[in-house]
Amino acid sequence: MSRNIYQSLNSFLNRLERFIFFGHRGQPPLELALVGMPSVGLNAPNKSDRFSLKNLLGDGILWAVPKHRRTIEKRLNRKFGLPGYNWKPLVAKTNLRSCNQCGHDHELGVLCPHCYKKVEQETRLMQEKIEQKLGLEPIEHEVVVLYQGEQLEKNENGSNDRKVRVVEMEKPRPVWFSKNLMQKTTAQPADTKEVKPSNLG
Amino acid sequence: MNQADVSKLMSQLRIAVKPHRNLRNPDGPEGRLLKLRKTVTALVKHERIELYYNRADEARGYAELLISNAIRYGDRHKATMELADYWLLEKQLVHKLFKVLVPRLENCNFSYTRMYKAPRDYPGMYYRKSVLELRGNPYPSLLPDYTNNRNLIHNVLLDEARKDYRREKLAELADKIASESAVNAEKVGSEGDAKEAENVEKA
Numbered sequence A: 001m002s003r004n005i006y007q008s009l010n011s012f013l014n015r016l017e018r019f020i021f022f023g024h025r026g027q028p029p030l031e032l033a034l035v036g037m038p039s040v041g042l043n044a045p046n047k048s049d050r051f052s053l054k055n056l057l058g059d060g061i062l063w064a065v066p067k068h069r070r071t072i073e074k075r076l077n078r079k080f081g082l083p084g085y086n087w088k089p090l091v092a093k094t095n096l097r098s099c100n101q102c103g104h105d106h107e108l109g110v111l112c113p114h115c116y117k118k119v120e121q122e123t124r125l126m127q128e129k130i131e132q133k134l135g136l137e138p139i140e141h142e143v144v145v146l147y148q149g150e151q152l153e154k155n156e157n158g159s160n161d162r163k164v165r166v167v168e169m170e171k172p173r174p175v176w177f178s179k180n181l182m183q184k185t186t187a188q189p190a191d192t193k194e195v196k197p198s199n200l201g
Numbered sequence B: 001m002n003q004a005d006v007s008k009l010m011s012q013l014r015i016a017v018k019p020h021r022n023l024r025n026p027d028g029p030e031g032r033l034l035k036l037r038k039t040v041t042a043l044v045k046h047e048r049i050e051l052y053y054n055r056a057d058e059a060r061g062y063a064e065l066l067i068s069n070a071i072r073y074g075d076r077h078k079a080t081m082e083l084a085d086y087w088l089l090e091k092q093l094v095h096k097l098f099k100v101l102v103p104r105l106e107n108c109n110f111s112y113t114r115m116y117k118a119p120r121d122y123p124g125m126y127y128r129k130s131v132l133e134l135r136g137n138p139y140p141s142l143l144p145d146y147t148n149n150r151n152l153i154h155n156v157l158l159d160e161a162r163k164d165y166r167r168e169k170l171a172e173l174a175d176k177i178a179s180e181s182a183v184n185a186e187k188v189g190s191e192g193d194a195k196e197a198e199n200v201e202k203a
């Protein structure tokens, strides 16, 4: 380390020397020829003298310079952190699963973002409609949301006198929000016979 | 044993209550309570809300207590009415609590509310999000739909029934085709005989 300091000091002195003597115009500036200063140019340093910091600094001290080498443990902890406290390298997540419905990835125990987005949008639309319909009146009946082309389900005794507030959505019921979960056993044959490709230019 | 059954003196919450957390508020405890009252009001009004996990978890207990007391004592009970008046900032919801939620949740054996962990952007905000909802709401379900899992017993049975149905249909179809082909074969056979006869005549 002292070697480095020696080298940098040396180069700095060299540069200072060059600036002082050859400055901008190649002449030593007159202002610097002060009385009482030992002229460096006249008494050129004896090259055989060994350089020592003690000569240079005298009784001075050095600030903000590491005094001791950091141990390898300290350096490794600074670089990689401590496992369990602040582990810096990237760690693989093992709590990710793919959704059974849509196949998107989600964290374990957390709703699937793709499915949740769908439900959230539909919920927001329904909430807006319900709020519009109910307004500020006292709410005394259950709300039933009907989509396009749907009718109120009848009571067990077949009468239609359920006391509910009907909120109608101006769109058909989304397929994924369907109440009919049965699938068709036999598919009906298609009506169309020829399928012409479109958008072929 | 002349002691009263404690569980019958007060409603027991049907959720696990976590320790009180310090929801910081510039207005102190009052502001904190106002925040919780707003949350309970929104829950009763919208029936499904998305908010930060801590706030939802804290407010959930109060919503549960309110509903369970409403079910237990009805709307003729002064203390319950005061409780409802305190927690519901919009007064039309007091009607909803006693006339809609009580009949709906009377026979509910589980908690009256549900809480889910909501997804959040990665890495996004540090705070966890959650969805808090009342049971029996009209919105689409948040739970994954397992009805299509083919290993469930009803799906196994339905699959077998479908197979049987198809087998029957195929058998019918095969019978039909067989009978038709037999008729055709007879026809072809008679035509062939006629042709043979012609040939014989030509020869």
Ligand SMILES: [Zn+2]
Pocket (backbone or CB within 6 Å): A099, A100, A101, A102, A103, A104, A112, A113, A114, A115, A116
């Ligand atoms: Zn999904």
